[in-house]
Amino acid sequence: MPSSSSSDEKFFLRLGWLALLFFSASGVLLELFLAYKQPFYVDASSSTRRELLRLAHSHGGALALCCLAWAFTLPRLKATPGNHPWTYRFARYGLSWGSLLIPTGFALGAWGAENNDPGLGILLTPAGAFLFLLGLAGATTAVWKQK
Amino acid sequence: MHIPSLLAGLSLLIVAIGALHFPAKNSPLPGEPEQHLNEYLGSKGCYGCHPSEFSSWKSSYHSSMTRLATEIDWQTEESPPLPFEANFHDYPVSIRLEEGKLRYRGPRLQTLGQLFINHSIPLNQHALNFDIATVDQDVVLITGSHHYLAFWINGESHEELRLFPFVYLLKEKIWLKRAEAFLQPPDALETIPRWNANCIQCHALAGQPQQREGYENGLFWESYDTEVAEFGITCEACHGPSKEHASSMRSPFQRLAARHQEARHPGTVNPQELSAARSTAICGQCHSYFSPRSPDEWWTSGHRFGFEPGDDLGATRQILKPHETSLREGEVQAPLESLFWQDGSIRVGGREYNGIIQSPCYSKGENSIGCLSCHSMHHSDPNDQLKEDLSEKSMCQQCHQAPNSVAHQLHQQESPGDNCLACHMPKTTFALSKGIRAHQISSPVTENISNASEPPQACVLCHLDQETSFFDEALGNHNKQPGFEESASTPLGIYWALSGNAAIRALLADAMGSPEVASINSTEALKQTLDILATQDEYAAVQRIAARSLKQLENSSATPTNKRHRKALSSKLSKKRMESWHQQRDRRPITISE
Numbered sequence: 001m002p003s004s005s006s007s008d009e010k011f012f013l014r015l016g017w018l019a020l021l022f023f024s025a026s027g028v029l030l031e032l033f034l035a036y037k038q039p040f041y042v043d044a045s046s047s048t049r050r051e052l053l054r055l056a057h058s059h060g061g062a063l064a065l066c067c068l069a070w071a072f073t074l075p076r077l078k079a080t081p082g083n084h085p086w087t088y089r090f091a092r093y094g095l096s097w098g099s100l101l102i103p104t105g106f107a108l109g110a111w112g113a114e115n116n117d118p119g120l121g122i123l124l125t126p127a128g129a130f131l132f133l134l135g136l137a138g139a140t141t142a143v144w145k146q147k
Numbered sequence: 148m149h150i151p152s153l154l155a156g157l158s159l160l161i162v163a164i165g166a167l168h169f170p171a172k173n174s175p176l177p178g179e180p181e182q183h184l185n186e187y188l189g190s191k192g193c194y195g196c197h198p199s200e201f202s203s204w205k206s207s208y209h210s211s212m213t214r215l216a217t218e219i220d221w222q223t224e225e226s227p228p229l230p231f232e233a234n235f236h237d238y239p240v241s242i243r244l245e246e247g248k249l250r251y252r253g254p255r256l257q258t259l260g261q262l263f264i265n266h267s268i269p270l271n272q273h274a275l276n277f278d279i280a281t282v283d284q285d286v287v288l289i290t291g292s293h294h295y296l297a298f299w300i301n302g303e304s305h306e307e308l309r310l311f312p313f314v315y316l317l318k319e320k321i322w323l324k325r326a327e328a329f330l331q332p333p334d335a336l337e338t339i340p341r342w343n344a345n346c347i348q349c350h351a352l353a354g355q356p357q358q359r360e361g362y363e364n365g366l367f368w369e370s371y372d373t374e375v376a377e378f379g380i381t382c383e384a385c386h387g388p389s390k391e392h393a394s395s396m397r398s399p400f401q402r403l404a405a406r407h408q409e410a411r412h413p414g415t416v417n418p419q420e421l422s423a424a425r426s427t428a429i430c431g432q433c434h435s436y437f438s439p440r441s442p443d444e445w446w447t448s449g450h451r452f453g454f455e456p457g458d459d460l461g462a463t464r465q466i467l468k469p470h471e472t473s474l475r476e477g478e479v480q481a482p483l484e485s486l487f488w489q490d491g492s493i494r495v496g497g498r499e500y501n502g503i504i505q506s507p508c509y510s511k512g513e514n515s516i517g518c519l520s521c522h523s524m525h526h527s528d529p530n531d532q533l534k535e536d537l538s539e540k541s542m543c544q545q546c547h548q549a550p551n552s553v554a555h556q557l558h559q560q561e562s563p564g565d566n567c568l569a570c571h572m573p574k575t576t577f578a579l580s581k582g583i584r585a586h587q588i589s590s591p592v593t594e595n596i597s598n599a600s601e602p603p604q605a606c607v608l609c610h611l612d613q614e615t616s617f618f619d620e621a622l623g624n625h626n627k628q629p630g631f632e633e634s635a636s637t638p639l640g641i642y643w644a645l646s647g648n649a650a651i652r653a654l655l656a657d658a659m660g661s662p663e664v665a666s667i668n669s670t671e672a673l674k675q676t677l678d679i680l681a682t683q684d685e686y687a688a689v690q691r692i693a694a695r696s697l698k699q700l701e702n703s704s705a706t707p708t709n710k711r712h713r714k715a716l717s718s719k720l721s722k723k724r725m726e727s728w729h730q731q732r733d734r735r736p737i738t739i740s741e
Contacts, residue, residue, distance in 0.1 A: 014150050015153070018150065035399040037393070037396070037397045038397070039192055039195065042194070042195025043191045043194055044190070044192075044194035044201060100157050101160075104157060104161065108161060108164055111165075120164055121161075121164045
C-alpha cells in the first residue's frame, strides 16, 4: 500500500462530501428555478440549458458518491508487490478530475447553450469522462491485484 | 493533491473557457422588422407554465404564419424546388439557395411596384419596356405555411418588405404567379404588395407599420420603421399582453393562491371565459373584412394600442357590410360588390367573422354561439381546428336536437347530405382556390330556386346536373315561380357554372371535383363543363380550379348516376349549348384576393 494512502483517503473523503454537498445544493437551486419559473430555465428556448443543468446536477452527485466509494475502499487495500503505484496515481487523478470536469462541462455548456447546441464548455465533459474512465481503470486494477 | 489546488485548477479552466466563449449572434437582415416584446412575454416565455398549450399551438399553422427565412431549413422534402426562375412581365426573376440563405435576383421590387401604380399596368400586359435595376437580395420573411408560401424581400426604404411575384403552393408543389392564386380579372391592375402595410396586421403580434412620409425637394418619400412583438399568430394574439401576468405568477405561492381565486389568470385573457361575442371578436381581429376606424393611427401603431383580446372589435375596426357608404376611396382594395353576394353574405373565405355575426345562432343573446363553440385552438387537428370531440354532424346538436325524420333533412341517413353543415353552411365563400364553408348560418332557399344564383344554393352545389323540377319536387314546392328562360330544361348547377360570375364559376368548378358530388352527378356532364372552364375562361384562377377538378374527376372511382338520367341529360347538353352559356356569362369583374 503506498505511503500516500491515508492522505488520498482524506482527500477523497473531503472531495466526495464537498461535491455531494455542492451538487445536492445545486438540485435545490434548480428546484427554485422551476418553482419561480425563471425564464432562463423554463422557457421554450431554454430546453437545452435546462437539460444540461440537470445533467450537471445529477452527474455531480453521482460522481461525488464514486469519490466517497474510493475513499472507503483505500483503507481496505494492502500493499503488495504486484500493486504498482500507477494504479493509485490513475485512480487519484482520474477520479478527482473526472468527477469535477464532467459536471462542470455540463454546467458550462448550459451557460452558452444556443439553438439546441451546448456552449463551448461542454468540451470539458468528454475530457472529464476520459479521465474518469482512466481513474476507474486504475481503481479496478488496484482492487484486482489484492490478494 | 489538495482540494484547494484542485479547485484552483478547475477555476482556471472555467475562466479560460469563458474567455473563449463568444456567443454567435444572428445579425438582422436588411429590411427585417425589429422585434420588441415590451409588455408582451413572447410565446417562448409561455412554455414554462403552459407546455402542453405551447405544443398544441406550435403544431398549429398559426404559429408558423410568418417566419424569418433564415429560420427555415430549405433542404427538406417539403421545401420548394430551388432555384426557381421565371419571367415576370418579361423581367427575369429568381429565388435560389446560396450558402443556406434564400436569395432573390430580379428587378428592384419597389421600383416595379411604383411603376405599376404610376402607369396602371394590367396583369395581362407582358413586356413593360422600362429599365429597372437588377438587384440581388436576401429573402427576409416567409408568410404562409399551410397552403402556400409567400416570399418577402427588402424594398428600397428602410425596413420595407415587398412581395416576390410568385408563390409556392404546398399541396400542389408548384410555383404560381401570385395574381393567379387569387380570383382577379385578367385586366386587373398589377401590384407589388408591402408586408408592412398589409400582412403585418394579422401575420404578426402587435405589428406597428410606423410609416413616415413627406416631400423633400418636391419629391414624395416614405419609409418604414416597422416593429412587431413576434412573428406569426402567437399566444398573446388571443391571450393579450402577458408579461405582467408572468411576473406575478412566477412565485409558487401566487400560483397556489390563484387556484382559489375566481380570476385564475390575472393579467391575461382566457378567451373561454369571455362571452361568445368577445371571444369571437378575438378571432375577428384577422378573420374579418374591415377597415381601420383611424387610418392615421393604423399607419403608425397599427392596432397595437387600440385593441386587446376581450375588447370590442368595433372600436378599432369598421366591419364591412355589403352596402357600406362611409368608406373612403382606396380604404378597401376590392370593390364591395366583389366581397359580398347579392343576399349580403360575405363572399371572401377566411373572413368568417363577417358571416357569423349575421347568423341567427350568434345573435340570440346568452345562448349565442361563437367561434369556440365548434373550434378549439388547443384541442383540435391543425386543419380547420375543429374541436376534437365534435364531428360535422354533432356540431349543431350541441344546441339543436337531431332531426329524426327525412322530412327535415331530405337526405337518407349516412348519405353525404346527412349533415347539417351541407345545407346550412354550404361552401359559398372563396379563398385559397377553393370553396370554404360560409359562416353565416342560414337555411337554403326553398322556393324559386332557379332565380337564386347568388350565393349558389346548397342544393345546387351538390346536385349540379338537376333541373328546377327536381328541386321543386324535393322541396315540396308546388307554387313554382317563373325562373330564367331556359330553366325548365336546364341543369341549374351546370348552367351557373358556365354562365355565372367568376366567383360562382370558381366555386362550382371546385365543387365538381369533390368525390361526393361526382357520385350523384353525371361525370360526363361535369367533365364537359370543366373542360370549357379550363380552356376558355378568362380568369386564370377559374381555369386552374377547373383543370384541378377535371383531374380529380378523372382519377375518381365515383359510381355513375342512373343511365336514364344521363341519357336525358346528354341530349340537353350539347357542347354548342354549353359554350353559348359560357359566352353569355356574367362578366362583371370580381376580385377576391387576400
